[in-house]
Amino acid sequence: MSKPLDYENLNENVKKCQYAVRGELYLRASELQKEGKKIIFTNVGNPHALGQKPLTFPRQVIALCQAPFLLDDPNVGLIFPADAIARAKQFLAMTSGGLGAYSDSRGIPGVRKEVAEFIERRDGYPSDPELIFLTDGASKGVMQILNSVIRGPSDGILVPVPQYPLYSASIQLLGGSLVPYFLEETANWGLDINDLRQSVAQARFKGITVRAMVIINPGNPTGQCLSVANLKQIIQFCHQENLVLLGDEVYQQNIYQDERPFISARKVLLDMGPPISKELQLVSFHTVSKGYWGECGQRGGYFEMTNIPPKAVEEIYKVASISLSPNVPGQIFMGLMVNPPKPGDISYDQYVRESKGILESLRRRAHMMTDGFNSCRNVVCAMYSFPQIRLPPRAIEAANKLGKAPDVLYCLRLLEATGISTVPGSDIELDYHGDEDATDPGEKIVNPPWYVVGRVFTDKFINPKSLSDAMGKAWRLGEGMAVRELENNVFIF
Amino acid sequence: MSKPLDYENLNENVKKCQYAVRGELYLRASELQKEGKKIIFTNVGNPHALGQKPLTFPRQVIALCQAPFLLDDPNVGLIFPADAIARAKQFLAMTSGGLGAYSDSRGIPGVRKEVAEFIERRDGYPSDPELIFLTDGASKGVMQILNSVIRGPSDGILVPVPQYPLYSASIQLLGGSLVPYFLEETANWGLDINDLRQSVAQARFKGITVRAMVIINPGNPTGQCLSVANLKQIIQFCHQENLVLLGDEVYQQNIYQDERPFISARKVLLDMGPPISKELQLVSFHTVSKGYWGECGQRGGYFEMTNIPPKAVEEIYKVASISLSPNVPGQIFMGLMVNPPKPGDISYDQYVRESKGILESLRRRAHMMTDGFNSCRNVVCAMYSFPQIRLPPRAIEAANKLGKAPDVLYCLRLLEATGISTVPGSDIELDYHGDEDATDPGEKIVNPPWYVVGRVFTDKFINPKSLSDAMGKAWRLGEGMAVRELENNVFIF
Numbered sequence: 001m002s003k004p005l006d007y008e009n010l011n012e013n014v015k016k017c018q019y020a021v022r023g024e025l026y027l028r029a030s031e032l033q034k035e036g037k038k039i040i041f042t043n044v045g046n047p048h049a050l051g052q053k054p055l056t057f058p059r060q061v062i063a064l065c066q067a068p069f070l071l072d073d074p075n076v077g078l079i080f081p082a083d084a085i086a087r088a089k090q091f092l093a094m095t096s097g098g099l100g101a102y103s104d105s106r107g108i109p110g111v112r113k114e115v116a117e118f119i120e121r122r123d124g125y126p127s128d129p130e131l132i133f134l135t136d137g138a139s140k141g142v143m144q145i146l147n148s149v150i151r152g153p154s155d156g157i158l159v160p161v162p163q164y165p166l167y168s169a170s171i172q173l174l175g176g177s178l179v180p181y182f183l184e185e186t187a188n189w190g191l192d193i194n195d196l197r198q199s200v201a202q203a204r205f206k207g208i209t210v211r212a213m214v215i216i217n218p219g220n221p222t223g224q225c226l227s228v229a230n231l232k233q234i235i236q237f238c239h240q241e242n243l244v245l246l247g248d249e250v251y252q253q254n255i256y257q258d259e260r261p262f263i264s265a266r267k268v269l270l271d272m273g274p275p276i277s278k279e280l281q282l283v284s285f286h287t288v289s290k291g292y293w294g295e296c297g298q299r300g301g302y303f304e305m306t307n308i309p310p311k312a313v314e315e316i317y318k319v320a321s322i323s324l325s326p327n328v329p330g331q332i333f334m335g336l337m338v339n340p341p342k343p344g345d346i347s348y349d350q351y352v353r354e355s356k357g358i359l360e361s362l363r364r365r366a367h368m369m370t371d372g373f374n375s376c377r378n379v380v381c382a383m384y385s386f387p388q389i390r391l392p393p394r395a396i397e398a399a400n401k402l403g404k405a406p407d408v409l410y411c412l413r414l415l416e417a418t419g420i421s422t423v424p425g426s427d428i429e430l431d432y433h434g435d436e437d438a439t440d441p442g443e444k445i446v447n448p449p450w451y452v453v454g455r456v457f458t459d460k461f462i463n464p465k466s467l468s469d470a471m472g473k474a475w476r477l478g479e480g481m482a483v484r485e486l487e488n489n490v491f492i493f
Numbered sequence: 494m495s496k497p498l499d500y501e502n503l504n505e506n507v508k509k510c511q512y513a514v515r516g517e518l519y520l521r522a523s524e525l526q527k528e529g530k531k532i533i534f535t536n537v538g539n540p541h542a543l544g545q546k547p548l549t550f551p552r553q554v555i556a557l558c559q560a561p562f563l564l565d566d567p568n569v570g571l572i573f574p575a576d577a578i579a580r581a582k583q584f585l586a587m588t589s590g591g592l593g594a595y596s597d598s599r600g601i602p603g604v605r606k607e608v609a610e611f612i613e614r615r616d617g618y619p620s621d622p623e624l625i626f627l628t629d630g631a632s633k634g635v636m637q638i639l640n641s642v643i644r645g646p647s648d649g650i651l652v653p654v655p656q657y658p659l660y661s662a663s664i665q666l667l668g669g670s671l672v673p674y675f676l677e678e679t680a681n682w683g684l685d686i687n688d689l690r691q692s693v694a695q696a697r698f699k700g701i702t703v704r705a706m707v708i709i710n711p712g713n714p715t716g717q718c719l720s721v722a723n724l725k726q727i728i729q730f731c732h733q734e735n736l737v738l739l740g741d742e743v744y745q746q747n748i749y750q751d752e753r754p755f756i757s758a759r760k761v762l763l764d765m766g767p768p769i770s771k772e773l774q775l776v777s778f779h780t781v782s783k784g785y786w787g788e789c790g791q792r793g794g795y796f797e798m799t800n801i802p803p804k805a806v807e808e809i810y811k812v813a814s815i816s817l818s819p820n821v822p823g824q825i826f827m828g829l830m831v832n833p834p835k836p837g838d839i840s841y842d843q844y845v846r847e848s849k850g851i852l853e854s855l856r857r858r859a860h861m862m863t864d865g866f867n868s869c870r871n872v873v874c875a876m877y878s879f880p881q882i883r884l885p886p887r888a889i890e891a892a893n894k895l896g897k898a899p900d901v902l903y904c905l906r907l908l909e910a911t912g913i914s915t916v917p918g919s920d921i922e923l924d925y926h927g928d929e930d931a932t933d934p935g936e937k938i939v940n941p942p943w944y945v946v947g948r949v950f951t952d953k954f955i956n957p958k959s960l961s962d963a964m965g966k967a968w969r970l971g972e973g974m975a976v977r978e979l980e981n982n983v984f985i986f
Binding site: 001003004007009010011014015017018026044046047049051054059062063066067073075076078079095096097099100101102103104139140143149151166169173212242243279281294295296297305308309311312316318319321322324325326328329 | 496499504505510519544559571594597632633641642662663735737789798815816817821
C-alpha cells in the first residue's frame with residue numbers, strides 16, 4: 001500500500017513545481033563535486049562561494065552583536081574599531097534580548113526605521129516603517145506576498161520571460177497561474193506594453209484573472225535597467241488593469257553602466273502624483289544577497305508596501321507571525337546595508353574602498369566577458385543581452401532521443417566537460433519551447449534560440465576564449481554531435 | 494473598485510488562519526509597550542528576551558565565523574579561547590565561501606553529518622545525513638512537510654488539543670483539515686488510543702482522509718513526556734491507519750523531572766524492529782530555540798526523515814531549494830548544539846556550568862511556580878498540568894456581550910492589570926468552545942474550564958502569590974465582574 005509521503009501521494013503542486021536554478025543541472029553538478037571534480041557553480045548568484053570577500057565593517061558589527069560579552073572585554077579595542085563597537089551597541093539596544101531572541105515578526109522596529117530612511121534618501125519621499133517587513137532574504141518575502149494574492153488556479157501573475165525561476169516555482173507551488181510576458185532582446189530586453197496587453201487578454205480568454213505583475217529591475221537574468229518611460233507605462237498599465245505591481249529590485253546595486261541608473265518603481269509612481277500615486281498597489285523587494293554585499297547565506301531582505309490598506313497589512317503580518325520572526329542576524333545585516341559608515345567614521349574609508357573595489361571588479365569582469373566573447377569567431381554579444389546559443393539540428397535530435405530539452409543536454413555536457421554549472425534557458429522560460437501549458441503562447445518562437453545562464457564573480461574565472469572552446473567541446477562529446485551553425489552563439493554572465 | 498491586495502480579495506486561507514501566539518493579545522500587548530508600559534511577554538517561548546543569557550562558547554564560535562579575518566589577527570587569542578578558534582576554522586572549512594554564501598538547500602553537509610552523529614548517540618541507531626534537512630527554525634520545517642502532505646481540504650492532520658498553534662495556523666494556511674485529538678489532563682496529559690480511533694472515524698465520516706499525526710513530545714503547552722508504552726501505541730496506530738508520524742521534539746532538553754526521561758519517537762520505532770521499523774513514515778523536528786540554548790532569533794532547526802522514499806525526499810529537496818538555503822549562521826548553531834565542547838576541551842567546564850545553570854534555574858522556577866500556586870487558596874495544580882482557570886458566570890456573560898471568548902477577555906484584563914502577555918487557551922484549542930467547525934467534537938466539553946498559557950523564564954519574574962493576586966484583580970477591573978468560583982484556578986508556566 002502506498003504511504004502518505006510516497007511520491008504518488010504528495011501534494012500535486014509540490015510535484016509540479018520546477019526550480020531550475022537548483023534543478024537537474026545543479027543535482028548533477030553536486031554529484032560530480034562529491035566525486036571529487038572541481039565544479040564552478042554559476043547557476044545561482046552566490047558571490048562569496050566564488051571568492052568575493054565580505055565587507056569588513058558589517059562582519060565586525062555582527063560578530064560583536066553575536067558576542068556581546070566582548071563589549072566589556074578590555075582588549076576588544078585591539079581587534080575591533082570603535083565605530084563597529086558603537087554600532088553593535090546601538091543594534092543590541094534595538095533588540096530585546098539580543099540576537100537570540102525572536103523579534104517582532106515584521107522585524108526589529110529600529111531596523112525597519114533605518115530601511116525607511118534609506119528609501120526616503122533614495123527616492124525623495126518619506127517611507128513608513130510600519131509598511132516595511134524584514135524577511136529571510138527577498139525570496140521569502142516574494143512567496144509571502146504571492147501567497148496572499150493567489151487564491152487558486154484562475155488567479156494569474158504576469159511574470160517576465162526570461163525570468164528568475166523563483167516566480168514560476170512559487171506560483172506553481174501556490175497553485176496559481178503564471179502568465180508570461182516577453183522581454184524583447186532587440187529592444188535591450190525592455191518590454192512592449194502592447195505585448196503585455198495581449199498576454200492579459202489571452203489569459204482572460206482562458207478564464208484567468210490577472211491580479212499581479214512582477215517586474216525584475218534591474219533584470220535577472222537579462223541585466224537591463226528599465227527606463228523611467230517604460231516604468232511609467234508599466235505603472236499606468238497596472239493601474240488600468242487593476243494589478244498589484246511587485247517590484248523585484250534586488251539588483252539595484254549591480255549597475256555596470258552609467259547611461260541608465262537604477263530608479264525604483266516607487267519613485268516613478270510617486271513622481272506621477274495623484275490619483276495614481278495614491279491608488280496603485282506596489283510591493284518592492286530588496287535583499288542583502290546581491291550587489292557588493294553578496295551576503296546570501298545571511299538571509300536578509302525586506303519588502304515595502306505602498307497603497308496596501310491596513311487590514312490587508314494586518315493579514316500579511318499575521319501570516320508572517322506563524323514563523324515567529326525572520327532570523328535576527330540577517331535583520332542586522334539589512335540595517336547595516338541601508339545605513340553604512342558615514343564620512344568621518346573610522347571605518348568609512350575602508351568601507352568605501354572595499355565596496356567600490358568589488359563593484360569595479362564586477363563591472364570590469366562583465367566588460368571582459370563581453371569583449372572576450374565578441375573577439376571569438378561565431379560569437380557576438382551585446383552588453384546586458386541575455387545569452388543566446390543556436391544549436392545544430394543534430395544536437396536537438398540527440399536531445400529529443402534522450403527526452404531532454406536541447407539546452408538541458410547542452411548544459412549537462414558543458415558541466416561534464418568543464419565543471420561549469422549553468423542554468424538551461426528553457427528551464428526559466430516556462431518550457432515555452434515545447435510543453436503544452438495553458439498560458440503558453442508557444443507560437444512566439446518558431447526556431448527557438450537556446451539560452452544558457454551563468455554568472456561570473458571572480459577574476460579567477462575561466463577566461464572567455466577557453467570557455468568558448470569548452471562550450472564547443474561540450475557538443476563534440478558523445479552522441480556524435482558536431483558543432484555547426486554556431487552563428488550568434490552567445491554565452492554571457 | 495476593490496484592489497488585488499485589499500482585504501476582501503486576499504487568499505481565503507490567509508484570512509482564515511489564526512495564529513494565537515501572536516494574536517489579539519500580542520497585538521494589544523505591543524500597543525501597550527509602545528505606550529511605554531512594561532510588558533512581560535510570556536505568550537511565546539523567547540527566553541533571551543526575558544533575560545536568559547546565551548551560552549558563551551557557541552557565541553564565540555559564531556562571532557569568529559562571521560569575522561574570519563580575526564583568525565589571522567595576532568591578538569585574537571586575547572579574547573577568544575583556542576577551542577573556539579579551532580571550531581570556527583572547522584565550520585568555515587565545511588562551507589564554500591563562509592557564512593555569506595548560500596549553502597546546499599538542505600544545509601551544510603558537514604553540519605548534517607554532526608546532526609546524524611548526535612541522533613545516533615541519542616538513539617543508538619545510525620542516522621543518514623542525506624535524510625536530515627536543516628531549516629530556519631523547526632517551524633519552517635513543519636510547514637514544509639505539511640505542505641508536501643496536504644493536497645486539499647479533504648486531507649486531515651491529527652493534532653493534539655491543547656496544541657501549539659503553529660499546527661492549526663499552518664494547516665489552515667495550506668488549506669487542509671485539522672483533526673483534533675484530546676490529551677487527558679487526568680492522565681497526565683497522555684493520550685488514549687481509543688479517543689484517537691474515534692477522532693479518525695469521525696473525520697472519515699465527514700469525508701476527510703487522515704494522512705498524518707502530530708505529536709508534541711515533550712508537550713507544548715502541557716509539558717508531559719510521553720511514555721514508551723504510549724509512543725509504541727501511537728506508532729502502531731499510525732502504522733495501522735497508514736499515517737505519517739510528525740514528531741515535534743523541540744522540547745527534548747526541557748525536562749524538569751527525573752522519573753520519565755525524553756525518548757524519541759525514532760528510538761521507540763527502531764526498537765520495535767521490522768516490519769514496522771522499516772515501514773512507518775516518521776519525520777522528527779528539532780531546534781536551537783528551546784532548552785538551555787534558547788537561541789530563537791538565530792532560526793536554526795532540522796528535520797530527520799525515516800522511511801521516506803528517495804523520490805519523495807527529492808521533491809522535498811526541490812521545494813526547499815526555492816528559498817535557496819536556510820540561514821547559514823543558524824546552521825552553525827545547530828552544529829554547535831549537537832556537537833558541543835567535550836571533556837578535556839578548554840571551554841568544556843564553562844559550557845557545562847552554564848548549561849546546567851540554565852537548566853537548573855528553569856527546573857527550580859517550574860517547581861517554584863507549582864508550589865507557589867498550590868499554596869494559594871482556591872488554586873491547585875499538578876506538575877506538568879496544563880493551566881486551567883474556572884471563570885465565574887458573570888465574567889462569561891460580560892465576555893459574550895463583547896463578542897469575545899471569556900478567556901480572551903480574561904487575558905486582556907490580566908495584560909492591562911499586570912503587563913503580563915499570555916495566550917488564551919481557547920485560541921489554541923481550535924475554538925472548540927463555541928465555533929462550529931467541521932472537525933469539532935464540541936460536545937466533549939460541557940462546562941469548559943478555561944486555560945491560560947504563559948511561560949516563565951527569569952528569576953526576576955513576578956512571584957506566584959502576587960501573580961495570583963493580579964489574576965484576581967484582573968477580573969475585578971471594569972464591567973463589575975467579580976472573582977468567584979475560583980476553585981481549581983490554575984495558572985502554570
